[in-house]
Amino acid sequence: MKNICFYFQLHQPLRLKRYRFFDIGQDHYYFDDFQVEDRIRTVVEQAYLPANRTIAEMIRSSNGKFKCAFSISGVVLEQLEQFAPEVIDSFKELAKTHCVEFLAQPYAHSLASVFDAAEFEMQVEMHAAKIHDLFGVTPTAFANSELIYSDEIGELIYKMGYRTALIEEAKHVMGWKSPNYVYSHSYQPKLKLLVRNLKLSEDIYLRFSNPSWTDFPLTAEKYIHWIASSPQEEKIFNLWMGYETFGQLQRFESGIFDFLKAIPYYAMEHQIGFVLPSDAAKKAEPAAALQSPYPISWWGHEKDLSPWNGNDLQHEALQKLYSVGERVRLCQDKPLLHDWLEIQSAEHFRYMSHKDAFGTNYETAYDAFMNYMNVLADFLERVDAQYPTTIDNEELNELLKTINNQAKEIEELETKLKKLKSRKKD
Amino acid sequence: MFGWEFPPHILGGLGTASYGLTRGMAEQHDMELVFVIPKPHGDEDQSFLKIIGACNVPVVWKENDWHHVNQRIGHMMHPDEYFWLRNGIKYNYSRIYTNDLGCIDFSGRYPDNLIEEISNYEAVASVLAHQMQFDIIHSHDWLTYPAGVFAKQITGKPLVVHVHATDFDRSRGQVNPTVYSIEKRGMDAADHIITVSNLTRKIVIEKYHQDPRKITTVHNAVEPLPDAGSFTKTPRRDKVVTFLGRITMQKGPEYFVEAAYRVLQRTDGVRFVMAGSGDMMNAMINLVAKRGIADRFHFTGFLKGRQVHEMLAESDVYIMPSVSEPFGISPLEAMQVGTPTIISKQSGCAEILTHAIKTDYWDIDAMADAIYSIVKYPAMYDSLRNLGRDEVNAIRWYDAGMKVRSIYNSVLHY
Incomplete structure (x- = not known):
């Protein structure tokens, strides 16, 4: 039996406000609240809410046969809690049906998996805890920000206990192989890899309403027929896209919601089922091991890191940011730690790209770089104010340990003292 | 072509642009160019076009013998050509003061009696129009529009006017009515109008009421700089930020001073240079003193030739905060020697550059921010330097020449 595995990604960065260099050291608030609220409300009303309603209805009318997975970044969860709590509620409702799965990812939708392994682990744990708090489930499958994956990252997530990871159909990794099988990590055979079906995914999020496309108009019947007529051995079809596809990238008027609703109907007609990533990986035996020595992602033609780390500007910004990772993790200051997460969102670096600054609110890559670096300069000053850079991390760690242990030691000594005193009385 | 300036003796960007364009057009082998300027010096590069000096064209019939003519103007024009052109005199211009050859003395600059010089140039055009063979008339900038219009009236050949600037750019809106009427008459009579940027195109449509269909940008x-590698940057402790150009209202020098003031409040290790001269220079010196930044702000006076490129190459940032700049060629020159550039969005060249920082001319905060980040972050400096140089080297006069050619073809109905 063939299965479709739907997975939707939700993420919106916290946009930075215009931050001039005069503000460095004067103003420690970096975000453009108006823009953030406006953007989140728009995407909620156009996409998230109607799409959630549609999926709830599909689950109900298919008697729980329809299933899909979500990966929601911590950053967007916080925005939803603040500006659109009704979306959180509607995800809670979906969670109750047990037909949806929530995937793990770094909390800030960051590039930490490539630049700072310790930060990456911390963020994944933080995100899992947040998902558990909200929806009462713990993620078991992993979908990195922008589906970034390499052998090294695979090993990291394997060590953290994840047994399923989602990756992109990148030609230089897949070669002639079909994405419609389950694969495994190159040297950790227990970590199974699901591969996005690029063509079928793009048909929905990129081409659905494009009248110059030869297959326009796309109907659910035609679409399911493509899947049904694939070779017998191909069992799993991974259709992954951003959740804003429904209602924002493809407008309501294009009929995208009706298309989605009709899918389970035609799928059942062709004996095609739906499956969640974790279950899909559990059931199937891997067809082969995939090697990916260099990181791949789900953007661009190259499917690499170049949208975020492709030019000198991005390189410098990322280096500066992650050079203080260890130091920041020693800090206790809550607002500082929160800002640390927010300024890691991958989009801030995407906007500095000369060739592919998707969704940017800046006029040029240079503009994005200037603004970000001013914010970062202020942030670094704040980190410095917590613990001066003259002390190196190891020394600082020792000092902190001593300070933190002091309390314990005093406690221990006091109990000893009490004991001795009581003994004396006797 | 009618022009006013041609290198090496130039007073502004018009001469540079005329040279580059004709040079690019000359690469098309079926193109023959004759360029008329008021007063050649004899050392112009004539390898790819023919230059005619208006000061050597007779407008009043005077009898002279061959040897006398040869002695007087032989170094610039063959005497036979003089006698041949003399046959083109059809009107009585004896009201104009002429010399012993029947020619008019031109200054070739921008003198106080500029309007008179323009109409004298028109007289010369009538002689040339009657005597020479050509397919198209191309007039560069308003000074030569009347000549172009007259030549068109005489021959019926199509006229293309090339707008390098309008009076609205030069005067920040305080337009001189005489200049405006000359410009408007030229554009009205033209078969096609070429503007150097979409910004100028918009002005021509809105202020001169021209049909958008006959205006092309x-x-x-x-010009590629053959010795770009010979300009080096001396390592120094302080970063240098440079403004280079005429210190006039059009170029927005006061915004540069204000931005400098903002940068210096937060950082030291930056020096500011204002190179050039102009009617606002003294006002700028006063402003610098008033802001109390005179120790870090320097004036060099007028620079020319190689000095310009040397100054640009020595700078860490070049800035052009022009209030209204039809094109602005100097940022491209700065980028050729690898200097990161900040330009105002009100400059025509902003339309074709991506690896330059663009701000509004009045937005001194943005300007200061850009200066700060270029001097502070090596990645910013290196990106702008390397990508900017590559970008500018790919902008070729040949392509501009091809566009002009297709306009010619369309007005000639080929």
């Missing part, structure tokens, strides 16, 4: 380019 052909962006300027920049």
Whole structure:
């Protein structure tokens, strides 16, 4: 039996406000609240809410046969809690049906998996805890920000206990192989890899309403027929896209919601089922091991890191940011730690790209770089104010340990003292 | 072509642009160019076109013998050509003061009696129009529009006017009615109008009420600098930020001073240089003193030739905060020697550059921010330097020449 595995990604960065260099050291608030609220409300009303309603209805009318997975970044969860709590509620409702799965990812939708392994682990744990708090489930499958994956990252997530990871159909990794099988990590055979079906995914999020496309108009019947007529051995079809596809990238008027609703109907007609990533990986035996020595992602033609780390500007910004990772993790200051997460969102670096600054609110890559670096300069000053850079991390760690242990030691000594005193009385 | 300036003796960007464009057009082998300027010096590069000096064209019939003519103007024009052109005199211009050859003395600059010089140039055009063979008339800038219009009236050949600037750019809106009427008459009579940027195109449509269908933008380019590698940057402790150009209202020098003041409040290790001269220079010196930044702000006076490129190459940032710049070729020159550039969005060249920082001319905060980040972050400096140089080297006069050619073809109905 063939299965479709739907997975939707939700993420919106916290946009930075215009931050001039005069503000460095004067103003420690970096975000453009108006823009953030406006953007989140728009995407909620156009996409998230109607799409959630549609999926709830599909689950109900298919008697729980329809299933899909979500990966929601911590950053967007916080925005939803603040500006659109009704979306959180509607995800809670979906969670109750047990037909949806929530995937793990770094909390800030960051590039930490490539630049700072310790930060990456911390963020994944933080995100899992947040998902558990909200929806009462713990993620078991992993979908990195922008589906970034390499052998090294695979090993990291394997060590953290994840047994399923989602990756992109990148030609230089897949070669002639079909994405419609389950694969495994190159040297950790227990970590199974699901591969996005690029063509079928793009048909929905990129081409659905494009009248110059030869297959326009796309109907659910035609679409399911493509899947049904694939070779017998191909069992799993991974259709992954951003959740804003429904209602924002493809407008309501294009009929995208009706298309989605009709899918389970035609799928059942062709004996095609739906499956969640974790279950899909559990059931199937891997067809082969995939090697990916260099990181791949789900953007661009190259499917690499170049949208975020492709030019000198991005390189410098990322280096500066992650050079203080260890130091920041020693800090206790809550607002500082929160800002640390927010300024890691991958989009801030995407906007500095000369060739592919998707969704940017800046006029040029240079503009994005200037603004970000001013914010970062202020942030670094704040980190410095917590613990001066003259002390190196190891020394600082020792000092902190001593300070933190002091309390314990005093406690221990006091109990000893009490004991001795009581003994004396006797 | 009618022009006013041609290198090496130039007073502004018009001469540079005329040279580059004709040079690019000359690469088309079926193109023959004759360029008329008021007063050649004899050392112009004539390898790819023919230059006629208006000061050597007779407008009043005077009898002279061959040897006398040869002695007087032989170094610039063959005497036979003089006698041949003399046959083109059809009107009585004896009201104009002429010399012993029947020629008019031109200054070739921008003198106080500029309007008179323009109409004298028109007289010369009538002689040339009657005597010479050509397919198309191309007039560069308003000074030569009357000549072009007259030549068109005489021959019926199509006229293309090339707008390098309008009086609205030069005067920040305080337009001189005489100049405006000359410009408007030229544009009205033209079969096609070429503007150097979309910004200028918009002005021509809105202020001169021209039909958008007969206006095409052909962006300027920049001549490759053969000795770009010979300009080096001396390592120094302080970063240098440079403004280079005429210190006049049009160029927005006061915004540069204000931005400098903002940068210096937060950082030291930056020096500011204002190179050039102009009617606002003293006002700027006063402003610098008033802001109390005179120790870090320097004036060099007028620079020319190689000095310009040397100054640009020595700078860490070049800035052009022009209030209204039809094109602005100097940022391209700065980028050729690898200097990161900040330009105002009100400059025509902003339309074709991506690896330059663009701000509004009045937005001194943005300007200061850009200066700060270029001097502070090596990645910013290196990106702008390397990508900017590559970008500018890809902008070629040949392509501009091809665009002009297609306009010619359309007005000739080929």
